[in-house]
Amino acid sequence: MNKPVTIKDIARKFRCSPSTVSRALNNHPSINEDTRRNLQEYAQKVGYQRNQVSLNLLNTKTASIGVIVPTINNYYESAIIEGIDAVLHPLGYTLNICVTNERYLLESEYVTKLLSNRVEGIFLSVSQETYDSGHYEHLENVGKRNLPLIFIDRDYEGFSAGSVTIDDYHGAFAAVEHLISTGRKRIAHLKGPNGMAVTEQRFRGYTECLTKHGLPVEERLIINTNFKVESALEPTAQLLELDHRPDAIFGVNDQVAIGAMKVIREKGWRVPEDIAVVGFDNSPISAYISPSLTSVGRPGRQIGEEAARIFLNYLDATTKKDVPVHIVLPSELIVRDSSRGI
Amino acid sequence: MNKPVTIKDIARKFRCSPSTVSRALNNHPSINEDTRRNLQEYAQKVGYQRNQVSLNLLNTKTASIGVIVPTINNYYESAIIEGIDAVLHPLGYTLNICVTNERYLLESEYVTKLLSNRVEGIFLSVSQETYDSGHYEHLENVGKRNLPLIFIDRDYEGFSAGSVTIDDYHGAFAAVEHLISTGRKRIAHLKGPNGMAVTEQRFRGYTECLTKHGLPVEERLIINTNFKVESALEPTAQLLELDHRPDAIFGVNDQVAIGAMKVIREKGWRVPEDIAVVGFDNSPISAYISPSLTSVGRPGRQIGEEAARIFLNYLDATTKKDVPVHIVLPSELIVRDSSRGI
């Protein structure tokens, strides 16, 4: 680990001033052609890399923005990041990705770190713990700085921040309505962890759709999972042992739906003939498993892009107190084999 | 977007020097108890956040390290990142995650950016384009700086860098040997893109295992894919139309294997009775699809952890020219239903 070569080092070597070196390397016109060439060649030779840290300090800006997400280990989240990057990278911004693993402490820590690293904006997909606890003090300083803050996935009213969310409610509603339209009457729901926005909105879509169609909302048909495939196994087994077993299962996401399908078949039932299954996320494999999985798609990439645009609008905003922008993107039901009509 | 409050601002407000403020906020002992409390309270109130950028400049270190990966949209890569973070986060390091989408240009750009942002080490999983082109000039300056560089997944001999790789060869070998041991004799391979290390090593495991067991390596049974599930559809269809169809398919990864299974069943064959299928990655769903997928597991998290430890050793190394560390972790075959004996 050698010390990086600095402009001063080069200046000393050439017995000239740092200003000259700086100008030479930046192709400033008022530098003699020869000196410019010599300096540039030497800089190249010794592997000079301008110290961006010092520039960030000088300009009091960093051209970097923070992205805090609960996890990157799934299609949806990484699509969001891709979307943000697609818009902001061409403008010279660097993404600072932070993964909280759904932990409040990490989220809080990352916010502080990003703040003190002087990012120019923060994209935040609130962790489960944060959402559960309702603690938003870690965002106070973001507010004080009036730094562009854009909520992704989960909105929070306490701040004058932008947000891009998904219409989980109508997605769930459509999924359940589809099941009803194919003749299913006892539709179970493998719910996510209580209290989370995604969970509750999908749940509301589920219940309200049932109600609209005159079907009862049975508590026994609603069981919690934690989004992971394993967490669907036991609940599904439970559902199948009911006196009056469900004829359809709506999973809070694809993982859960896949877990449900596995158990259904292990117990000797058929999908979709005996029990239809619908998931949420339209993850890439959902089309390729067997039977292919009906699912509600979320436009992850588009979320990222919209969020990035909101950020850019913030920067342009001349009037300080613009009304924060809230965008709700539609989700889309994609019907496949796991829920074909009986 | 307000200007962040600086130590100078506070000093001006309290008619004292910046040094006093700095020491007060850092609980330096030689500061009067009252002034300390006053300053700290005020700093808290106005949301002062120390400017890490200036500190990085002052200390000529950043406590951040760069992680360059081709993609984050899969279990394996994100497990690696998790592993790195698990070791380095407790030590105060920040991860700077860069996603290249398998592009050389982006990789090169990110290396430069990380270098000029003065990261203290770089973890690099070389992009496909880089590997194909064999261009490693973008790493020259990393070499000149003698900055800790650890290759992940794909080693490259040109640099005195550490590396943590997976024993793809033996993993593939074991997978094919398993298929042979269950009586399969015509084993096809859905290969990755030519030239990539993972691809070729798994391919070598495949061919050498066949040869060892006296089975012919038939060109018609080897077709390229691009790792994605769609890219397996057409090739699999081709394989099934051969006069003498294969009785097993070894996919370069799980995605491809899942695509193959879909086509096999659509054409009316059974897995594993007619055709066995084996994948690579042991991705979480592989256990839960039907039939569950036999797969070779890669310990992503462990890779990250080992890589981080190599990095830490670099730092400790008193002798400059230590021999770079190369670790090869084993992969592990996990047998499931898709390849049960006939």
Next chain:
DNA sequence: CAAAAAATTTCAAACGTTTGCGAACCACTT
């Protein structure tokens, strides 16, 4: 009360770079 000791605060430099302004130099022109 003076002097010494202790407590508290300020000064100045440093990290690496950019940039407005002015200085030095040269060649020409009048």
Next chain:
DNA sequence: AAGTGGTTCGCAAACGTTTGAAATTTTTTG
């Protein structure tokens, strides 16, 4: 000889913070 104009370069300040050493104030001591 003096002015003009152009080219090329250096000086110094700035970004925000820390820190050793020096300066100031307060307290203790004889």
